[in-house]
Amino acid sequence: MKIIMFLPLLLLVCSVSAHQTETAVQQSRTQDIHAALRELTASVADQKVRMAFLEKQTQEQEAKLERQKTEIDQLKLKSEVKQVAFSASLLEQGAGDTGTFNIQITLVFKHVVTNIGNAYNKNTGIFTAPVRGAYHFDWKVYGYGNTETGGVLFRNGEHIFIAYESPTSGSVSASNGASLLLEVGDQVFVRLWAGSRISDNENHHTTFSGHLIFTM
The missing domain is CATH 2.60.120.40 (Jelly Rolls)
Known part of the structure; x- marks a missing residue:
């Protein structure tokens, strides 16, 4: 008789425990997702900074090449009209x-x-x-x-x-x-x-x- 009365209590405890475990797992997953999103956001921001830096470098290189081309053209012109x-x-x-x-x-x-x-x-x-x-x-x-x-x-x-x-x-x-x-x-x-x-x-x-x- 005691065993029969104990079983519902045991089932209730197991149910609560399972629910708590599932909640904990969900919370852990949510935390993991949030952490992954933060990392992704940081990575995207870092990539944007890198892209802006590379774009600036590219523009500077293009400007430098244009100046060099102009100087070469001027030297070429001078050599042609000596x-x-x-x-x-x-x-x-x-x-x-x-x-x-x-x-x-x-x-x-x-x-x-x-x-x-x-x-x-x-x-x-x-x-x-x-x-x-x-x-x-x-x-x-x-x-x-x-x-x-x-x-x-x-x-x-x-x-x-x-x-x-x-x-x-x-x-x-x-x-x-x-x-x-x-x-x-x-x-x-x-x-x-x-x-x-x-x-x-x-x-x-x-x-x-x-x-x-x-x-x-």
């Missing part, structure tokens, strides 16, 4: 006068005898610097009679020097020269002095020349 020189006279052929005008006009020297580096444009009369460096220019203008004879050297819009004479009779020539520091793209040309007249013929009296001295 020799720049041109020389031209005003008229392509025949003889003729230019002027007078009440404003300065750009002279177009059409008879080109030298144009190493192709920096001088015979259609515009403008020399364009292909590389940063020191250049030297010479120009000469020829005139006659009692009219002023003058030509002005310009760098971009800047008046540099003038070659000028004011004859009272006969013929006369005026010449000048200048050495200039030019940046890539700077333009150099000669303008006819306002109110003056110049002349040229098959002997090529009126000329414009220039060359690169050295790069910088």
Whole structure:
């Protein structure tokens, strides 16, 4: 009789114990999941930091490569344009006068005898610097009679020097020269002095020349 009364109690105890065990197991699993999630979250955060660092390194490397490419291109350009020189006279052929005008006009020297580096444009009369460096220019203008004879050297819009004479009779020539520091793209040309007249013929009296001295 005592055994029969004890069995329900034993079953109840076993049931409670099993429930507690299952609860403990579930709690342990939950804790394990939470721990795994924390580790995963930390790992993801670490990966994000690593990816950001790698991305920054990649950008820095790309910027460095771009700078190196630019430097190489500049060195290549300098090596390609070590020799720049041109020389031209005003008229392509025949003889003729230019002027007078009440404003300065750009002279177009059409008879080109030298144009190493192709920096001088015979259609515009403008020399364009292909590389940063020191250049030297010479120009000469020829005139006659009692009219002023003058030509002005310009760098971009800047008046540099003038070659000028004011004859009272006969013929006369005026010449000048200048050495200039030019940046890539700077333009150099000669303008006819306002109110003056110049002349040229098959002997090529009126000329414009220039060359690169050295790069910088």
